[in-house]
Amino acid sequence: MKKDFYEVLGVSRSASKDEIKKAYRKLALQYHPDKNPDNKDAEEHFKEVNEAYEVLSNDDKRRRYDQFGHAGVGTSAASGAGGPGGAYGGGVNDFSDIFSAFNDMFGGGRARGSGAPFGFEEVFGGAGGGKRGRASSGIPGTDLKIRLKLTLEEIARGVEKTLKIRKQVPCKECNGSGSKSGTTETCQTCHGSGEVRQASKTMFGQFVNIAACPTCGGEGRVVKDRCTSCYGEGIKQGEVTVKVTVPAGVQDGNYLTLRGQGNTGPRGGAPGDLIVVIEEKPHDLFRRNGNDVIYDLAVSYPDLVMGTKIDVPTLDGAVKLTIPPATQPDTMLRIAGHGIGHLRGSGKGDQLVRVNVYVPRDLSNPDKELLKELRKSRAFSPTGGSDREEKSFFEKARDIFT
Ligand SMILES: [Zn+2]
Ligand SMILES: [Zn+2]
Structure with a gap:
């Protein structure tokens, strides 16, 4: 998961443009490759800082980032630029990944049945995630967000879904490197640092402006013999199938984060995450109340007075419900264990049957x-x-x- 841009710059979400600029200058100087020769960590920091600044210093980008996180701003990839080839950090996520993501999301003793308490900020904020190690230094891929519609039956018991997803995948021709031969060269414009400095004289003195290198787009390396299939990007639009295991008890607006299943980054960049947002389809018969489901049952007057047994639909099929004698209208009867499975822990909610009297409209x-x-x-x-x-x-x- 990508680091939060505000965290990268060490400023609050309400920071002014000036504060952001100051923080950026300080960090850019601190991690500048000139001051940290052959220091991969510093280089990584330097790139992060630049990327964060590029977004947060631009009003429009910052607004989109505030609203949608990293998915709202994409990456700062400049087209046609080169970078080092090599393995991309794609691959298969096992389900333990999904569940650790769930623990992140649902941990901390949240009240059950309280709407959709998770915002996208939390997905991208990296509270429990931390930065993923990058397989190489290409530009990281973007996160991908999809919506998954589920029936109440699927939510009640949990479900495994196979999804077809269109996303950026590594180019097969060049193995994701963007280069025919699989080799890249150090960028001559920035000498591999990924950024350029421009000195400008103003009435306040001389300022050094640091910007992403226009030749390599900040990657520090360029592709000389571009792959003709992907035009040197190392990625192509493709379709993949992804299996998602949704546990019982999720709610509208909950989401699963599948680490590394998002878009592959250009030229060997680590893939982004796939975020699956749960949508609950309305049910014809039942209304959901937390982990209970409510069902309205109309009963004839004689049956209410004398009592009877009635077949009632539940999420698990029909169940015989006893209507005791002298049942009053608006009585709630409970069918234990036929509600929705608890997201955390075992057990299920109940089905509540609201009994009402059936009043005929036409009589012989x-x-x-x-x-x-x-x-x-x-x-x-x-x-x-x-x-x-x-x-x-x-x-x-x-x-x-x-
Ligand atoms: Zn290619
Ligand atoms: Zn360059």
């Missing part, structure tokens, strides 16, 4: 007669007898006594 005449009979019974009235019955009683009494 015989049905109406049945209801009229019911109406006569005091047991079916909340006041122990209908007004009509009371009235007729008084009417009868009047008839008798007058």
